[in-house]
Amino acid sequence: MAVRTISIFHYNDLHSKFHTWPQLVSFLNERRDEASLVFDLGDHADRTHPATEVTRGQVNVRLLNRLQPTAVTIGNNEGITFPHEWLDTLYEDATFPVLLANVYDEDGSRPDWVTETLVVERAGLKVGLFGVTAPYEELYPELGWQIESPLEATARALDQLSDCDVLIALSHLGFYADERLADAFPQLDVILGAHTHHVLDDGVLKNGVLIAQAGKYGQYVGEVTLTVEAGRVFDKRATLHELSERQPDETTAEVLQTEYEAAERLLDVTIAHTPGYASDWFGPSPIADLLADGLADWCAADASIVPSGVLLDRLAPGAVTLNMLHRICPHPINPCLLTLDGDTLIRFLDDVHETSFTTMHVRGLGFRGTVLGQPTLHNVASNQGDWLLGGEYIDPQQTYRIATVDMFTFGPLLPYLADQPKRYFMPELLRDVLRETIKRRDTIRKG
Template sequence: MAMTTLTIFHYNDLHSKFDQWPKLVSFLEEHRTDDTLYFDLGDHADRTHPATEVTRGKLNVRLLERLRPTAVTIGNNEGITFPHDWLAELYDEATFPILLGNVYEADGSRPNWVDETLVLEQDGFHIGLFGVTAPYEELYPELGWQIESPYEAAERALKQLAHCDVIIALSHLGFFGDERLAERFPEIDVILGAHTHHVLDEGVMTNGVLIAQAGKYGKYVGEVTLTLGESGVVSKEARLHELSQQSDSPDTLALLHTEGADAERLLDVTIAETDGYTSDWFGPSPLGDLLVEGMVEWCAADVGIIPSGVVLEGLAPGGVTLNMLHRICPHPINPCVLTLDGETLARFLHDANEETFTTMHVRGLGFRGTVLGEPSLYQIEQRDGQTYVMGERLDLNRTYRVATVDMLTFGPLLPYLADQPKRYFMPELLRDVLRETIVARHEVIRKG
């Protein structure tokens, strides 16, 4: 068997940042040959973008379809910010494979839009592929899916691919999850990664496995070159291509302009008239107060605590449109109820008011704002050095149901909240709660 070279291009975590997409398309069109492989590693879609929102992600799939990837996998933005029916129908018109081994329907059956593995043949070599995504164990079931350990799914896939000369994993586990995957399964040749937005200029070799990841937002395209011989993979190389100087694809620019205009038009729907609500991340924030009050009602909680920074700006007096709410509250963040004893609630309040917390610049966790800001509270008052909850002094031994935002319960920001009893409200996002709260309190504009 003669030596041959396998060239792979990959990118990840576009997050519907479509300003970079025409450059990425142009680059890949220039480098496309019949033998090159192209992979998207998930989080292509992000409901922060109006066009993704109004098309339920179908625009993202249309863009991928024009690119003709070899295969894709999904990220957490497709998996846990899309309602079940959105994801179940997302790839209806796709002709490319979606590789995903660890997500199932609620009844345990494999979704009809995914493949567990894929085998390609090139120059007599068999190339085995599989995909896994981050296992948000508490969130997927709320949306009607089952989630499996990606390592168990990988073990099963590797048994199916044992006859292959090359094995490539499409992963949305994050870099540290990829390292664990490599430590456990050295038979994998390459892990194409995502999720943690690592910029790996030359990849990282772990346990003989090459891990490659290409940042975020389409700023880079990764290239992996494998030299194959009789014994399988002889050498592995990875590098990144930075795209800031790349020309744009004119056809892609035109399509995005049209889709963006359509999205703006579809969201230009007036739902209510108000006298206006101001917003301030470090002072009185009536719109943040309205949102936290609405969340307490929505979740049937006792009290509410949210970072005021989730509301990006206020509402001017007059009509309120869906476009405004999407701009003001773009985050793919869900309401959550924590069940806290009084002592933990007191700690939560203290930490949420700390300057290091309120001025924190957060990237990820669904947050699409700038800083967290001071907390907006409902049914909680702090005066004369005392905390009052529902009109009475905070009882350290009592249990309270606290409405908040899911991002605070994931661990990185306030680790002790991750271990508390909780319930996530899905698929509703914060802007859905804000919309319903505004409509409930103000005159609804009716056609005619």
Template sequence: MAVTTLTIFHYNDLHSKFDQWPKLVSFLEEHRTDNTLYFDLGDHADRTHPATEVTRGKLNVRLLERLQPTAVTIGNNEGITFPHDWLSKLYEEATFPVLLGNVYEADGSRPDWVEETLVIEQDGVKIGLFGMTAPYEELYPELGWQIESPYESTKRALKRLEHCDVIIALSHLGFFGDERLAEMYPEIDVILGAHTHHVLDEGVMTNGVLIAQAGKYGKYVGEVTLRLDGTKIIEKEARLHELSHRSDSPDTLSILHSEGADAKRLLDVTIAETDGYVSNWFGHSPLSDLLVKSMVEWCTADVGIIPSGVVLEGIPPGKVTLNMLHRICPHPINPCVLTLDGKTLTRFLHDVSEETFTNMHVRGLGFRGTVLGEPSFYQIEQRDGQYFVLGERLEPNRTYRVATVDMLTFGPLLPYLKDQPKRYFMPELLRDVLREAIVTRHEILRKG
């Protein structure tokens, strides 16, 4: 039999960086043929962008619909920053397959738009596809979803696809999760990855499995080439195409301009009037003080601790609009309550006050700011080198409920908080809490 070539294009983690999208579309339109495969690996949508926010992600799906990918999977931004009703309806009008094997409704059923596996045939070669996303086990149930181990869902998918000649995994597990997947299941031929934003110029071969990932924000498109002798793969190659010098797709530019104008108009809604709030990452910050106080009340906690850098700028005197709040607090970050003993709380307070922490530039974890900044506390004071909570000396053996931001509990920043008892408050984001606080204060002042 003749040697044939299977060409695959993939990208990941656009995060609603729509300035890059017209270039990416232009590249894929130029390289599209009837025999090429196109995949989006999740986190296409990010509520940081006003147009994604105001359309509940439907703009992102409309953009994908125009591109007509072979299949997509979801990332954590679609999965755990969208309220349940947003995600349950997100892909209901999509005509492209959404492959997702490890997320279920609370009753164990799957949304109508989900497919666990997909088989396509090209030149007599059966290509089996499946997808899975990062298993945030503490977060999905708070939004009304069940989450399964991706390694278990992979085992089930491979059983269904064992008759296929080529098996491709669409993964939003991150590079290290992909390596584990390759070690466990060498029958997978290619893992198209995402989540950790790795730039894998030529891919990585692990246990005979080719792992490919294409950075983030649409800066790259990945290309995987499989050469087959009949139905047997004889060669695997991966490379990246850098897109900064690409021309834009005019039609896509026009759509984004129109959608952006609509989003700005729909978010130009006045919710209150204020005398203004100052924001300061390295000094007294009334706006972050208001936010942390409101989080304690929202979560019925004892005390509050947040990095002031989650508030990007202050609010000038006058009208406060939804658009303004979205710009000031764009993060897909949720309130969280930690239950800590006094000894751990003391360590937490010390660590977030260290200069190495306050000056830290953070990328990922939902943070869309610059630096973490100095902490804003509520019901916590430091006097004569000792901490006081609710007016009393902090006791090492006492238990405290601490309102904070979820990003501090995931492990990379403060690893010892990851295993502490906690509850996430979802789907509300920090800006929802801030909005409620500003509106409430406005009403009190108006009546008083």
């Protein structure tokens, strides 16, 4: 039988960093042909970008429609930072399939915008495709979705694709989860990965499965070449193409400029007037005080703890617009209400005041700032090294309701908070709390 070759292009985790998009489009327009496969592996959309925010992700879909990928899957930014109704309508006008085998509606049905598995033909071969995304088990239900184990979803998808010549997983699980997927399913030929932003120059072969991932932000496009003979893939090669020196596609650049201008107009809406609030990451910060006060009210908490670094700038006196709030607080971070005993609360307060913590440069976890900064406290104070809440010394045996930011509870920063009882407030983000607090203060001041 003839030897056949399949070319696959992939990228991941654009995070609405649209400045690289014209170069990515230029590369793919030149290199792809009708026999190629092109995949977006999720987190294309990120509400940090004002155009994504104000269009509810529709700008991202419009860009993808122009690119015409073979298929896409979703990442956690689409899955758990978009309100249910945003995600449920995000792909209404999409002209490409969204492959996703492990997310369901609240009633257990598969959403209309989801394709569980897909078979395409390339070089006379049947190529079986499916997608899986990271299973944030505490967060998806808060938004009205059910999330399934990627391993269970993969097993079912592979059963449906058992007669295919080539099997490819579109994964937004992260590299280490992809390794586990490869160990569990050696019949896979390729896992196209995302989420952990790994730059895998030549891919990684794990249990006979090629794992490929292309960094983040459109800095690279990955290319996988499969060579097939007698219905069996006998050679797999991966490489990355760096795009920084690439000439941009001019039409795409013009489209983006038009989208930016439209987004600016839509966000230029005055929501309140303020006397102004200064910002300081390592000293008194009136704007952080405002957010801490508002967060405690929002969560009906006894107290709140907010890293001042989530507020990137001051609010000048005068009109406050949606665009200003988005610029000052761009993070896809949700409020979180923790239920802590006094001992754990004291440890929490001690830890977030450590210099090594306040000066920490954080990447990921929804944080889009620089450093965490000094914690801003509502209804908590220190007296000669002891902590007071509401004017009373914290009782190690008593239980307290503490409002804070979700990123503190995910594990990497403060591991002991990950297992504490908690409630995430979703879909609202910190800037929503800030907006409503500012509006309330404005109303009171006018009254």
